[in-house]
Amino acid sequence: SQQGEEDPQALSIQEGENATMNCSYKTSINNLQWYRQNSGRGLVHLILIRSNEREKHSGRLRVTLDTSKKSSSLLITASRAADTASYFCASYIPGNTPLVFGKGTRLSVIA
Amino acid sequence: SQTIHQWPATLVQPVGSPLSLECTVEGTSNPNLYWYRQAAGRGLQLLFYSVGIGQISSEVPQNLSASRPQDRQFILSSKKLLLSDSGFYLCAWSVGGGPYFGPGTRLTVT
Numbered sequence: 001s002q003q004g005e006e007d008p009q010a011l012s013i014q015e016g017e018n019a020t021m022n023c024s025y026k027t028s029i030n031n032l033q034w035y036r037q038n039s040g041r042g043l044v045h046l047i048l049i050r051s052n053e054r055e056k057h058s059g060r061l062r063v064t065l066d067t068s069k070k071s072s073s074l075l076i077t078a079s080r081a082a083d084t085a086s087y088f089c090a091s092y093i094p095g096n097t098p099l100v101f102g103k104g105t106r107l108s109v110i111a
Numbered sequence: 112s113q114t115i116h117q118w119p120a121t122l123v124q125p126v127g128s129p130l131s132l133e134c135t136v137e138g139t140s141n142p143n144l145y146w147y148r149q150a151a152g153r154g155l156q157l158l159f160y161s162v163g164i165g166q167i168s169s170e171v172p173q174n175l176s177a178s179r180p181q182d183r184q185f186i187l188s189s190k191k192l193l194l195s196d197s198g199f200y201l202c203a204w205s206v207g208g209g210p211y212f213g214p215g216t217r218l219t220v221t
Contacts, residue, residue: 035212042201043155043212088154099145099210103154 005102006089012108019076021105023089024069030092032065033099034074037086046074046087081111113138117202117213124220130175130189132216134202137183142204144185146177149199149215161185192220 007022023032031050035043049056049065049072056063062075076083086104114137124130136142146158157170159177167177174193178186185202197220203210 040199040215040217042214043203045209045211048208099205100157101147101155 006087006105008105009103010106010108012110013079015079015081015109015111017079019079019083019107019109021074021087021107023072023074023102025072025089025091026070029067032063032072032089032091034061034063034072035088035090035101037088037104039085043088076107079107079109081109083107084109113204113211115202115204115211115213117200117216119216120214121217122219124192124218126194126220127191130187130192130196130218132187132200132202132218134185134187134213135183136185136204139183139204139206141182142206143210144179144183145203145205145210146185146187147201147203147212149201151198155201159187194220196220 005024011019013019029051031048033048034046036046037043047056047058047061047063049063051067054065060077065072072089074087084107086106088101088104090099090101092099116135118133143162145160147155148158149155158175159167159169161167161179164179164182175189197218200216200218202213
């Protein structure tokens with residue numbers, strides 16, 4: 001079953017703009033992670049945020065987590081053409097079950 | 112540092128033929144291992160995961176199987192491929208954090 005749902009499904013922005021992607025999930029989680037996938041490639045782990053954290057930064061990435069709303073957002077600031085990729089959220093559900101992925105947001109950054 | 116290898120990178124197989132995809136992890140011990148499949152333009156579907164040698168959990172009943180003959184080796188197999196088995200197959204590992212993904216195998220069943 002699908003645990004995470006990313007929104008929007010697709011996003012197109014100009015280089016230099018900020019990109020915001022959202023993720024909603026259904027059940028309680030231990031942590032939530034964001035991944036990037038360039039076309040035809042494997043997934044690259046971007047950032048992990050634990051259920052007791054509200055915000056986390058890594059370079060141009062900012063992730064927020066609202067456990068009361070069961071949602072997370074990924075903000076990419078000052079986007080670059082190289083940020084063009086699909087972005088997935090995934091979560092660990094208590095009980096040590098494997099990571100469950102959403103369907104992803106396709107981000108296009110136009111130079 | 113840890114690395115994960117998958118091969119082959121691409122594969123074209125006829126319907127009804129067997130399949131064997133291999134994944135190995137280096138630089139860690141007793142990892143959890145995973146096989147995911149991604150259909151074109153879709154999200155990731157967990158197929159199998161393993162918490163130890165010989166321990167395999169199946170998430171989706173189908174004509175695929177998985178085995179873990181060694182601690183850091185995970186194999187995805189099929190006796191007879193179907194057209195619907197086409198997709199991008201990703202192996203991943205985790206120890207505490209992650210999982211961390213391999214480069215994937217693009218399988219086309221013709």
